[in-house]
Amino acid sequence: MRAFNAELSKLLSLPGIWLAFLIGAFAPAVIAALDSIAQKDEIIAGVSTRLSEVGYIGLGFGVQGVIILGVLAVSSEYLTESSESSGGQQITTSLTVVSSRLHFLLAKAGAVTVISILLCIVAIMTTVSTTHLILGEYAPAFEWSRLTGAICYWSFTALLAFGFTFLTKNGILPLAVLMINSSIVSFSVLLAKVTKLAFYLPDRAGIEMFMFTSDRSHTPITGSIFDRFYTPLTGGLVMFAWVVVLLMVAAIVFHRRDVAS
């Protein structure tokens, strides 16, 4: 528990964390607002095919904030300080204090999960209120099951970023891969056109926890490729399986690896 508190305080005092909070809290609301404005007329006329996705699209693209959070949590530990302050790494201090590596990893993962859940709740509040502000009485009702799905999606994404960065030790690669993958031009969508196996990729499976509730939704952005493939529950389970496997691999690698290497 003390390790967990320490990780929370380390995470909250990171120099780059304000960027994660800013993006995580407001990007979903901005995207949802743009989307609502773009199809306000259609919704009022009652011809919109994407009514069920209004607002959620912001939560889908807005995971950047927690990706930054998960990546920073690990890459900051491995950042080599300048030679003027003896070129140390924070990880040596951390492991001197918490000598069990498994405990260290679990405490850090716990801190990342808690903060990403809180961030997602903030994001949901801003998104829901913006949608209501713009669409007024036409705004769709937000169901609790789908909002829970969004929270799971955000925390799983944060944990994926976290595990991935433990393997690479450097923040650049996971940040680039995961940020691009959560955008419109996602690798997973491209691969899904090539092979059906891509539907098992974590982000593709996980996003079904709260998006695409209609059976066939043709969106102007994504086309028919975003057809429904799972039920929300199985989508969540597939993503959770990815998280568990990645964290296990990260734990094994972290356990075996020399800190200095």
Add this chain to the structure above:
Amino acid sequence: MSVSSSRKITQILGAELGKLVTLPLIWLALMWTFILNLVLAAAFTSVGLQGAAGTQSVLNIGLASMGYLQAGFIILGILATCSEYTGGQIRTTLTTIPWRGFQLSTKHLALAIITIPAAFIIATSGVLYTFFMMRDTAVVNEIDTMIQTLVGATGYLTLTTLLSAAIGALLRRTTPALVVLLGYYFIVSPLTRVFLPSIKNYLNYFPDTAGYYMYMPPSSDEINVLTPMQGTGFSMLWTLIFITVAIVFYRKRDA
């Protein structure tokens, strides 16, 4: 010690090139970009092969991966400038080269020298792969258009790299610079294009969209709003503005 001006520039350029070439992350970034580009080209080709024969051109498919490819070059640009600030390298640099404006502009020049061949090789490899896989099914463009488009693509990637380097010099930290640039190129820009079609004409003048016209195959059925030359002009303008701003800040700021 008085050194002639031209000699000075050659020496600074040599030093900057040496620093860039010996940065291991740069080679890693370039290698991964190359491999990923081939993988993506393969994916796009197999998507293209499923489509109707004779409807797509080799260039369209071979350059479809450009959208992803630019990420590698954004990373390259950021690494080049931000690596000075991790650790105290910047102070050593400025002790040996006490002319800040000179130093930063030569750094961009050195970066361009490395980027141009790399961008050309990587862009060409994607197109060549598509060419060999789809020779029979797709429309093969004439060699002139092909070279023109590849030069445009190289120019676009180089300008993107230089822009990223300027942003990196402004922000001085790798992660925020990376987040800002990737966020703009992959999230903000495509989303505004989808959600706000009314301001599409203004978006044409932003660096990524203007640059897009530099290599967009002319056979496309979309209306070309900017000619390749105009596109080049606008993205070059953006890059120069950002480099100037970076140099101004660099001169004013405490290292």
